[in-house]
Amino acid sequence: MRNQVALHVRVKLTDVSMLRSRQYVRSRQYEDEDSDEQEERILALLGIIGTVLNLLVVIVVYIYTTI
Secondary structure, three states: OHHHHHHHHHHHHOOOEEOOOOOEEOOHHHHHHHHHHHHHHHHHHHHHHHHHHHHHHHHHHHHHHHO
16 A cells, blocks of 8 residues: 555656657646746845835935934
8 A cells, every 4th residue: 555655656746748749748746846936036036126125215214314
């Protein structure tokens, strides 16, 4: 029973189908990883934008308090 489960998991992770044009289609696991990478890129970009905006606020407050 344990070997059947391990084999099923191993086959499921390497699920790849082949098209007539000999191009490989990645399994759903890899598509999910691509969407995760895109989400991480968006979050990183938002983090950078937030950092720049915080820096601008600090500069404006510093200038305002010195006047």
